[in-house]
Amino acid sequence: MWHGIRFLPTSGYDREMSTTTQWRVITPTLLDELPDAPGIFEIGNLVRNVLFIGAAPTGLAAAVRSALGSSRLVPRAHCIRFEVGENAEERARTRLAEYRHEHAGALPYAHRDDPLTRMLEARRPPSRALPLSRAGRRAGPDSLARSNPSA
Numbered sequence: 169m170w171h172g173i174r175f176l177p178t179s180g181y182d183r184e185m186s187t188t189t190q191w192r193v194i195t196p197t198l199l200d201e202l203p204d205a206p207g208i209f210e211i212g213n214l215v216r217n218v219l220f221i222g223a224a225p226t227g228l229a230a231a232v233r234s235a236l237g238s239s240r241l242v243p244r245a246h247c248i249r250f251e252v253g254e255n256a257e258e259r260a261r262t263r264l265a266e267y268r269h270e271h272a273g274a275l276p277y278a279h280r281d282d283p284l285t286r287m288l289e290a291r292r293p294p295s296r297a298l299p300l301s302r303a304g305r306r307a308g309p310d311s312l313a314r315s316n317p318s319a
Contacts, residue, residue: 191216191247194236202229202250208260209250211241211278218267219244220278223260228252240278 191212192198204227211220211232220241224231228250236245253259267276 207252
């Protein structure tokens with residue numbers, strides 16, 4: 169019996185997780201059933217977009233509850249998937265790098281102020297984005313030439 173836990177087929181980035189790991193709706197019962205073993209986890213929103221990738225070096229139950237205590241995640245968190253295993257921090261770094269590769273360097277929503285993210289940002293090459301125009305849009309080569317009459 170599934171007890172209200174919904175499972176969806178995987179596609180795209182979802183295939184990076186183990187085939188035994190599926191998204192599960194976050195419920196009090198699910199949180200009580202999380203193992204106290206080390207591992208990694210991902211928290212997603214209603215449509216399974218990854219919001220947070222976390223490491224649980226000492227136990228998934230405590231790490232997931234701690235992550236869900238974040239004011240950034242509470243209004244958006246809807247589902248979770250996790251893998252039990254050793255080397256949680258290294259595996260979380262790898263998963264975050266894979267996510268960024270699949271999403272053109274973008275970070276999951278809740279990682280903007282995370283220490284792990286700051287470490288990875290220090291290794292990231294500088295952005296080659298075009299400057300913003302006065303209207304707030306990215307300026308293309310044509311608009312740059314028009315705004316600079318000496319060119």
